[in-house]
Amino acid sequence: MYDQLKLDNQICFRLYTASRLITQAYRPLLEPLGLTYPQYLVLMVLWEKDNQLVNDIARRLLLDTNTITPLLKRMETQGLLVRTHGIVDGRQTLVSLTRKGHRLQEQVKNIPSCLSSQLAANGLCADDATTLASTIDRIINTLKKQ
């Protein structure tokens, strides 16, 4: 058997697994608020800057509209945001937070520290996290271009 095909030698399997496990760690914190992790990401984008186009949000999350559109629709149904159809440009859809969407920010503000303390528990110190972040950023930037 080829060494390079061993699961333990795969960076990608690690990223894939870590991503799933962290999302699972978020679940009990987000579910009481009726949020999924991707929906939480959309909210973070809109909290940084409200009233963005579908494409702006998609680009920020490195996703495509075919993922974002149904997600936004579900969030609109939940009353977290409103989608306004083309004012200037008839093709565009503007996404704006509702009061409910704004208020959620208060309720989730402690979730990040809650998670980082979970990770710190078994040895991911702040320095490691910084190094990790910059390494992953290099990976993301490399692949983004292609």
Add this chain to the structure above:
Amino acid sequence: MYDQLKLDNQICFRLYTASRLITQAYRPLLEPLGLTYPQYLVLMVLWEKDNQLVNDIARRLLLDTNTITPLLKRMETQGLLVRTHGIVDGRQTLVSLTRKGHRLQEQVKNIPSCLSSQLAANGLCADDATTLASTIDRIINTLKKQ
């Protein structure tokens, strides 16, 4: 706005994005073989050790049977593996590679190096990869226990 809620400060968003982008990088390499990335993972598990129970595979990949079962069924339909129903224990399902499943190993053996050279292109050297791997392993081991 709370600093800790900025997207750029989220390790999880990085892992989530990197995982997706690397899976996308695998796609053009795996698709000609009719494989998805999770299916490729299952094959790696079986190449390491053939004839494993559904649960063995699931545990190795840190997934659950409700994800694995339909995936294995699709792979059985493709003729990559066979699922044998309970010999010793009537509840168990044994998963075994077919000749076709075995042979695929030859065809994918260069994929890992193909990917790591893509990543090396913009500055992920072997050392960085090793550090990254061990950091992510710590994260995975921390979350696995919970």
Add this chain to the structure above:
DNA sequence: TGAATTTATATCGCGCACGATACAAATGTT
């Protein structure tokens, strides 16, 4: 101006992930 092209978003289909549930075989217990 009219036709071709581009752009912004939406729709469709499929394959994961995963919580919840089902179910039958095995095991334990009285």
Add this chain to the structure above:
DNA sequence: AACATTTGTATCGTGCGCGATATAAATTCA
């Protein structure tokens, strides 16, 4: 032996991701 519990796998429903396609509005260009 009869019943309860555990275990191994499967099924169901929902929400992503994403390739492919559609569609309508805007832009370019002949």
